[in-house]
Amino acid sequence: MLVDGSTSITREDFGNIKLFLTEIVKNIHIDPNSVQIGLTQYSSTPKTEWDLNSYKTKTSLLMAINNIRQLWGTTKTGRALNYILHRSFKPNVGMRADSKKIAVLITDGESADDVMPPAKNLKDTGIEIYVIGMGDYVNIPELQTIASGDDKTHLFLFSNYESLYSVNNNITSSLCHSDTATDSVRLVNGTSLCSGRLEVKYSQSDNSNQIWSSVCEADFDQTDAEVVCKEIGCGPPLVLQGVFYGEVEASKWTKEFQCGGTESALLDCRRSGSVRNICSSGKVVGLTCSEPVRLVGGASRCEGILEVKLGTWRPVNALGWTMQEGAAACGELDCGSVVSMETRIDYSVRPVWEIQLSCFKSGSPLRECASLSSSQSCSVLELVCTDLLFQPIISVSSKAGVTHSLNNRSAGVFQGSSFTISCSIQPQYPGGSFQLSLNSSNTTHSYTQLAINHSAHFLFPAAEPAHIGSYICVYNVYVFFHDFSSKSHPLTLTVSDPTVFIIRLVLLLSLLLFISLIYSSLQNTRRKQMVPKRKHGAALLSPRC
CATH class of the missing domain: 3.40.50.410 (von Willebrand factor, type A domain)
Structure with missing residues (x-):
């Protein structure tokens, strides 16, 4: 107001x-x-x-x-x-x-x-x-x-x-009923305007009431996601996933969407089926679109003049930017780390976005920190980022056996047993090295090996409590006259006492043996009851119910 x-x-x-x-x-x-x-x-x-x-x-x-x-x-x-x-x-x-x-x-x-x-x-x-x-x-x-x-x-x-x-x-x-944003679709409970659970405004048959409804995962595909991201003013979809029905309050579900990709709004797409009250998979659509930020004029999507879209695409004023902000912009573009950042003269003298750098440094997306500059500027920002490397894979093995979680993000080995943590990466460039980092509650350790056949294996002769913690593989390689690196997801390792396992195993085997003896005893008793009884030389069968 x-x-x-x-x-x-x-x-x-x-x-x-x-x-x-x-x-x-x-x-x-x-x-x-x-x-x-x-x-x-x-x-x-x-x-x-x-x-x-x-x-x-x-x-x-x-x-x-x-x-x-x-x-x-x-x-x-x-x-x-x-x-x-x-x-x-x-x-x-x-x-x-x-x-x-x-x-x-x-x-x-x-x-x-x-x-x-x-x-x-x-x-x-x-x-x-x-x-x-x-x-x-x-x-x-x-x-x-x-x-x-x-x-x-x-x-x-x-x-x-x-x-x-x-x-x-x-x-x-x-x-x-303002129409700043779309009136028919929205992403809710996400981390930004461009992420969250998808909801579509559903009109009842008499048009007297409208409610927001979720979309069943089975009724939505990548093409539909592209239309939604475009409609809400975000970039192309990054993640399309299901959210469990139990996590959702909405009780109505939309029809199946069949978008062709050229539509400007999701409700312009063809739809089939009827509205239902439950999703067959138990999941509804969760969508993450890329932020409306891009690099244009370069050799790849991770190189060029930085532009932000707030209604229209405009370049960013380069005044005050450092490599720190450049690295954050590359991260928002999902383009890895910053390689170089330069100021370019834009002779078209078009309007530019002014980025409140303190806002951007605090972790807010570029679009939330942008406003139209009060004066036209010919100084725009050119970035070169890298998205060269795949993400390394981290795994653990042991002759004594390894326990894994369902998502393979944690593993367990027995105390005293030898184990190996392996780092590998999909072949892209020759050479390079792997650094294995351990972060525990007490200390931090780092081990380095050259990459042989795009992998490295770190052997630990005997598992000890000191090995408990979170491990990350970092792949480093020098290509195109620059150093690049890529990190694996963390792997949490636990070390358990084998005597506890042995005691549990003995108890389990003892229990199974006891159950087997009880079963055998019951079977013998039953067979004795089935033997015919003789009386005065005649064989009489005992009556049974």
């Missing part, structure tokens, strides 16, 4: 604005996992009254509205729009990657500064703007410039403040 608190608004009318905000909040479900509301008041300068994550309940938010005090001063709407772009829509103050982002401007007059560039910057970064103009002196063309979409849905004009109450429900409905 961006509220004009300039001198042109009377104290009484500002009170009416507060009442209007109160009614809006009363009609919306306020919750950290649902709707969050922040508020900035502005006049000559903007002031954050509270951030998106400041108030987590409706009661506390209503109290905060009641405590607002008018600023007074000149109406500088352009400055306020720029302020909320760089201050209010950020992860550190509550912005969630998977949520719609909306700005609601309430003003009564013409701005004393330029509103066009900051309004465009807000909309270019995916923020939807609604405008409420009050009184007889508003500059309608200016407000139309600020508002997103159609004037009928995003611009509301009133001659007096009292008339706000008559359309409160209409404005609330418009806000709750």
Whole structure:
């Protein structure tokens, strides 16, 4: 909420604005996992009254509205729009990657500064703007410039403040059905906008009610995933997997999708079958798309000018970047480590994204840290990353036997027995070496061997408690005048006392022998009961039931 608190608004009318905000909040479900509301008041300068994550309940938010005090001063709407772009829509103050982002401007007059560039910057970064103009002196063309979409849905004009109450429900409905993001598909409970469990909005037969429903794993394939990733503004799919039905709250399931790959939305795809209440495999679709980040103009997908997509693809301003940020960008692209980073001159002088480097260093994706630069820059970033190496494979073997977990991420050997940890990699380049690292609760060890036939075997003569810990194989090779490396997944090793195993084995064998003796005894007793009894020379059979 961006509220004009300039001198042109009377104290009484500002009170009416507060009442209007109160009614809006009363009609919306306020919750950290649902709707969050922040508020900035502005006049000559903007002031954050509270951030998106400041108030987590409706009661506390209503109290905060009641405590607002008018600023007074000149109406500088352009400055306020720029302020909320760089201050209010950020992860550190509550912005969630998977949520719609909306700005609601309430003003009564013409701005004393330029509103066009900051309004465009807000909309270019995916923020939807609604405008409420009050009184007889508003500059309608200016407000139309600020508002997103159609004037009928995003611009509301009133001659007096009292008339706000008559359309409160209409404005609330418009806000709750905003179309910044797709209205038909979403990924939920993921780590970012581009990952999570897939849900599709399902309309009942009478169209009177719509609910979000999960998609059965068997009804969805790679082509369908490509359409979804494109629809939500992310890159190509990285991981398509099933999520167990027991982990999902949704009780409705969609029909089978049959996308061709050219559709712009999942619901444009052909569908077959009927809606069902259970998935045959017990799993629904979990999807991870790549972030909308790319390198263009290079020899491979891991080389070129760094671009980010927020509505449109634009390059990144190179100012302030170091190899540390370059390495993080290569990691986000799933392109391994950074080889080189250079600044290039872009003679087209097109708009560029400004990356808030402190945000990016904290681990947030590039798209969450990007905003449109206030000035055009010809300095763009060129990266060369590497995705040269496959991931090494780590395994353990022992003549005395090895116990493995179901996912082969942990193994067990007997104390005192010899064991071997092997590192191998799919053949790509000759030579190289393997480094085996052990991280335990007490210490860290490292062992190195040259790669022979793309593998190395580390022999341990006798397993001891000191060998318990997590092992990782790191393959290192020098190619193309650069050093490259690749890590295996960790393998957790446990060492158990063989005497405990022997005792258990003896107890098990003893139990089996005891059961066998009992069984034999029962069989002998039964055979004796079956022998015929003689009486006065005649053979009589004992009666049996």
